Amino acid sequence: MKVPAETVPESPAPSATRAKTRVLMVLLGLLAVWPLVHHALVLRWDLSPWHYCGFAMYCLPRPRLRIDFEGGGRPLDATIKKRIHPWVAAYADKRQAMGELAEPDTVARAILATAPELASFEIVVTTFYFDVPSASFLKKVRRYPYTR
Amino acid sequence: MVSTSAAWPERLFRFVDGGEADADSRVGIVRTFMMLHLAVRFWVVLGQGSESWEYGFALAMTAAAVASFVPPVSRAGVAVAAALMLGMVVRHMPTTANHEFLELFLVSLLAFCDLRIAAERALFIRTARWLAILVLFWSGTQKVIFGSYFHGEFLSFSVAASDAFRDTLGRLLPDAEVARLRSIDPFGSPSGPFRVGAPLFLVASNGAYLGEIGLSLALVFPRTRVRAAVGMMVLVVLIEIAAREVFFGGLSMLLLMMFVAPRLSRRVLPLVLVVYAAALFSHFGLLPDWTYKP
Numbered sequence: 001m002k003v004p005a006e007t008v009p010e011s012p013a014p015s016a017t018r019a020k021t022r023v024l025m026v027l028l029g030l031l032a033v034w035p036l037v038h039h040a041l042v043l044r045w046d047l048s049p050w051h052y053c054g055f056a057m058y059c060l061p062r063p064r065l066r067i068d069f070e071g072g073g074r075p076l077d078a079t080i081k082k083r084i085h086p087w088v089a090a091y092a093d094k095r096q097a098m099g100e101l102a103e104p105d106t107v108a109r110a111i112l113a114t115a116p117e118l119a120s121f122e123i124v125v126t127t128f129y130f131d132v133p134s135a136s137f138l139k140k141v142r143r144y145p146y147t148r
Numbered sequence: 149m150v151s152t153s154a155a156w157p158e159r160l161f162r163f164v165d166g167g168e169a170d171a172d173s174r175v176g177i178v179r180t181f182m183m184l185h186l187a188v189r190f191w192v193v194l195g196q197g198s199e200s201w202e203y204g205f206a207l208a209m210t211a212a213a214v215a216s217f218v219p220p221v222s223r224a225g226v227a228v229a230a231a232l233m234l235g236m237v238v239r240h241m242p243t244t245a246n247h248e249f250l251e252l253f254l255v256s257l258l259a260f261c262d263l264r265i266a267a268e269r270a271l272f273i274r275t276a277r278w279l280a281i282l283v284l285f286w287s288g289t290q291k292v293i294f295g296s297y298f299h300g301e302f303l304s305f306s307v308a309a310s311d312a313f314r315d316t317l318g319r320l321l322p323d324a325e326v327a328r329l330r331s332i333d334p335f336g337s338p339s340g341p342f343r344v345g346a347p348l349f350l351v352a353s354n355g356a357y358l359g360e361i362g363l364s365l366a367l368v369f370p371r372t373r374v375r376a377a378v379g380m381m382v383l384v385v386l387i388e389i390a391a392r393e394v395f396f397g398g399l400s401m402l403l404l405m406m407f408v409a410p411r412l413s414r415r416v417l418p419l420v421l422v423v424y425a426a427a428l429f430s431h432f433g434l435l436p437d438w439t440y441k442p
Binding site: 014016017020021023024025028029031032035039049050051052053054055056057058059060061093094096097098102128130132134135136137 | 157158161242243244245246249257260261262265267268271275278279282283286287289290291293294295296299301302304305306309336339340341342343391
């Protein structure tokens with residue numbers, strides 16, 4: 001299984017190889033320290049250990065999410081919830097990967113478009129995250145208020 | 149051979165050199181593996197919700213893989229594959245999986261290095277070896293930093309949440325412990341504890357990161373390199389029996405093949421390809437369904 005015999009360039013252009021060597025050394029150098037930066041981002045913003053090349057897959061369970069909506073102190077109407085479901089599902093995926101760096105603005109826009117009578121509402125994101133010291137899932141609630 | 153005149157970063161970079169005599173075969177095997185891997189992977193990610201562009205990508209990747217075996221257009225085939233992989237990575241943002249980044253890095257490296265030139269074949273092997281060492285080293289080290297393996301925390305959760313883990317690692321736990329773990333409601337508050345005391349389970353849990361860190365460091369040194377690569381291949385197989393990430397396991401095998409003699413890679417390659425074929429046929433209903441993660 002050898003590399004197909006193509007025409008080998010007459011001059012191997014060692015300067016090009018040297019330049020490529022430097023590029024790859026820089027890339028590997030960045031990759032060597034990136035997991036430490038990634039770890040800091042996981043701790044600070046709940047970034048997913050499973051994503052973004054931190055190579056921390058299988059370190060923590062993916063957090064479970066619950067996304068609720070409250071308008072005027074009451075849960076949002078079921079019909080509206082059904083209509084905004086595609087935006088909520090997309091946001092849930094994004095939130096699992098990006099943690100608190102992902103704000104639910106797209107969901108809010110969908111609610112505003114679907115329920116023109118709603119003046120203000122809150123999107124409540126409950127994250128069930130894995131706490132290593134207690135080896136248990138704990139709950140963290142973050143509320144995002146929106147007004148028209 | 150490490151040049152003494154080079155600056156220390158380059159000397160370090162070249163520290164993993166070796167086996168240049170059969171570099172042609174090593175690179176050939178890896179290129180064959182990588183292109184088949186991508187061709188299969190682009191098909192198995194397709195499902196009911198897939199859009200027409202995704203089918204187009206899969207077709208184009210298959211064409212690129214075929215082209216990579218045709219000498220006059222092989223470099224163009226690899227370059228197109230790299231471009232398609234970049235498209236896939238961008239399209240899946242922000243939920244792009246780590247193995248997609250790894251695939252992008254590897255196929256781009258194949259396209260970036262002119263493999264007709266001996267110095268660039270060596271550069272490819274050197275870079276791929278460091279990539280393997282870094283990925284494996286950090287996979288183990290992150291488990292230590294997160295601290296979720298010392299008392300079997302993560303694997304206890306996995307036994308609770310996954311049938312595949314229950315049927316494999318769960319055998320190292322008493323039945324009552326498995327039943328307790330599986331009865332925990334992950335949406336309870338608090339929900340746990342996912343921690344066990346079974347000695348064999350703890351050996352497996354702590355052995356996972358010790359194996360990854362120890363073997364990745366052993367890959368650096370010429371004297372221990374081949375044994376470490378074979379040991380790591382065994383560890384990857386054991387992990388994938390539970391995790392069933394067939395294609396991530398395949399990628400790991402591909403990286404480890406950079407460290408072993410081509411004659412060993414030629415024995416491993418058909419086994420991996422049989423698993424890939426089974427995954428592909430199973431995906432299209434030509435074989436019974438079996439659980440794996442694409």
